[in-house]
Amino acid sequence: MGIIVSYQVISDENAITEIERNINIGIDIENILQQYCHSIKSFNSFVTWDPLYFLLFKISGNEIFIKLREGKRNEETNEYIQILQTDEIKNIYNELQKISIEILSNALNDEFFKSEISQQEGYNMESIYDIECMIIEFQELKNAVNTAFCTHSKIVQILMP
16 A cells, blocks of 8 residues: 655746646646646655654644645545645745654654554554665655745645555
């Protein structure tokens, strides 16, 4: 069990407006993204459900990482989509600067964290708890946020179960 997460860093405000206008009406967001591909940089990864966001919340104490677990469901495509604004990106950027791979690895190897992450939301995720996958996802998240922060762009996060 897992999902694909895609972070689309978008510098064109028209693309963001188009996505916001169509996010709830069943239009395939991928078509909009293709129309504006010249102003988009994509970061994609496979994740084992969403324990990374919960772990980042536990490490940092910042609820912005809980927001990454949310999204509006597109009934047509079964994707969960949300737009991260520049102030949210700045908040995430500042938090991610404090979290190194070493800190993340130590937390991932901590049995208490592992147990807490595996049991959150009522799921028993020990069978899909994958440290390597979460480190890769962390790096992709960090790359996307760094790019968006440095280019004053927004991020469209798409979770594809």
